[in-house]
Amino acid sequence: MTALDAKIPPGPLEEKWRRFKENVPLIGPANKRKFNIIVVGSGLAGASTAATLAEQGYHVDCFCFHDSPRRAHSIAAQGGINASKNYQNDGDSIWRLFYDTIKGGDFRSREANVYRLAEVSQSIIDQCVSQGVPFAREYGGQLANRSFGGAQVSRTFYARGQTGQQLLLGAYSSLNHEIKNGRVTMHTNSEMLDLVVVESHAKGIIVRNLISGEITRHAADAVILATGGYSNAYYLSTNARGCNATAVWRAYKRGALFANPCFTQIHPTCIPVGGDYQAKLTLMSESLRNDGRVWVPKKKGDQRAPQNIPEEERDYYLERKYPAYGNLAPRDISSRSAKEVCDEGRGVGPGGLGVYLDFQDAIERLGKETIQERYGNLFEMYENITGENAYTRPMRIFPALHYTMGGLWVDYHLMSNLPGLFVLGEANFSDHGANRLGASALMQGLADGYFVIPYTLGAYLSSQFGKKPKTTLLEFEEAEKRVRARLNSLLEVKGSLSSTHFHRELGILLWEKCGMERSARSLQEALHEIPKLRKRFWNEVSIPGSGASLNKALEAAGRVADFLELGELMCRDALMREESCGGHFRSEYQSADGEAVRNDELFSFVQSWQYQGEESEPTLIQEPLNYEFVHPSTRNYK
């Protein structure tokens, strides 16, 4: 394979996107309706894409595995969405949002993509307000903003602690409008199980109806995946139970490159793990760090109740180590610091795996009412889960898997190396480098769906008139056969353990060996263990029932089987990247005071993997990152 071409338009950074839009081939209104587009996923990226493309006149088939497009996991995002509006007059600008994002990503993303993201962020807010999204307002009626994880300006728009819900419902309402207009055909309870490639172009998908078990073929002029991230490879994460990597993984196995799989984000403020029965971890919005102070006892194994530990015996370690950013230090740094103090034996709560997030000072300063106004629903949620009242006793928090920056490789057009396959939102690798800043996931999902793909899709489609294949083609038949064979082989194992058993084991393995801290040794161990676990899975998994009707155990097992392969690629990728950057912290590459040491000379590239079949190791293809406009500096939040 030849070198990867990211298709970044020439010219000054500020001009690239405008020039691209002015020169990209257009599809006329009369021709748009001749094109059929498949969108897989109905979260922020998928719903916004489906609605916008349909509005432009394309015919869209949108697929989601939920019973309704409104259930996608974007709905659970709490904190907010960034935009460089500078409504607060506090010095924000497109350049600053761009620079914060690229620096926050530890200089492992493309300048042009990130700049475009910062640019279109402004239009997203306009778009959402026009849909009726009830963003928080000031008394004068202006939009309210807050500062959010790692930002020194207040650029985050929010709707209480339910921003993701409100943005998704906005996109969902537009999607529904287009369903009513007949321009979107919605396929709910439908899981994509394979990508169909015809003459090296992505031209269709194979889908299983999760209620009837029926397998169907769908052809299109282009396939857009907006299927989210793969945090659930770790079993315990803040993702919903159903979040999975099956769509992107099957695309990878059909030839799409997987970029930076080891770039995973661990969120610092989640409710700690309680026991092995636990099905998922619950995130407490990072916005809590605006008013909460993070601390642990100075003494090891201090068993006193938090209120009995005097001020001078508390270690506000983030404020101590990072005076400029304090409790708002970026996610990777906050998470690792929490792990450090727990490793030292100063963690709190069951198993010593937790740190305090204390609101006492904020309540004294602002009053309980203000805190209630800002975080009421989060405090309620915390109390419901833990049985503890955070107004009187500090919350206990611990890092958990939350987001994956890695994903399918895409160029500036958001198209993968497979022509016709576009990948949007968390499912692609494009904008967050090695670490994502808070309130940037919603921004990226909507940027991709509302404002990028509607322009870039035309560049591909302009050469695709009349090329939509028939589903009777051999390629479709073979893909369907593969899907059926795989389902059958899962059902035929007839072992005695549930897929959850193996999923949990994989999760522990990845968390310990490829989690917050990785080393060559731990990764080699994981690379040794995962194939063994996979083998056991394929010999011992139990899936009662058949594939001919609703079978949740079959759905789960298929997803776990894919995670068992993806987990290995994550470790392989982490092993190759001999540096520490963002969420990827290799213990061999740290400074004397424990800070990450990046290696720009050797590793300033996107690490993409190409599938070479079951028996062979994937090959590595690099896309160098050229910094023309900013100078990669060492991240310093001190």
Add this chain to the structure above:
Amino acid sequence: MNFHLRIWRQADPEASGFFQEIEACDIPAEASFLEMLDIVNNRLIEEKKIPVAFDSDCREGICGTCSMVINGVPQGPGRGAACQVYMRSFKNGDSITIEPFRVKAFPIIKDLIVKRAAYDRIIQAGGFITEHTGGAPDAATTLISKKIADQAMDAAACIGCGACAAACPNSSAMLFVGAKVTHLSLMPQGQPERRERALAMVDAMDEEGFGNCSNYYACEAVCPASISASVIATLNREYVRATVIP
């Protein structure tokens, strides 16, 4: 902890269902209700028996996928969806009855899973603001008072789970419809389609076979998103307004 479960089992929409008795033993008190069911299901799978089909996803109470009735209460005891119920709120040895939502417009698919596409279709009828991506004015041009924005947000918080209709003796969806109509009719952006929206959504609701509100307030009592029944009054006012004002 140990529990005696009576769970509704129904193989498919046409099958006649029945209550199956299942013992849930050695359940940690800290487990959530759905984690208890996970444990039960994993044991069933390992015994090569068909696990209980139930819907859930985010397990944070926001996605609205949960659709079960616990001891007669849609979404179970306490505030929040079924995923927010914890076993510590039960007593050791309790008998717990678990069944699906019983609403004609939400047909049972299997065990505890129901089909709620009717709610999507009601939104399709008018639960949106017609706009055009890229054509929006700057967000700062329209001021919305904090009071109005807060009221709109209160209504917009609906998670679309269907517990309101499941709790109502009339299987009324008016809390759900009222929430959306209230949200959008409060927003300045929602004004141009205000009339058509109220009419179309109420028509769609009737066509789906949901009943009318006769002031039981059962919906408000079970709503996991704490939607106030006052949205039903708003819906009625919006509907009347739409029928008398051309």
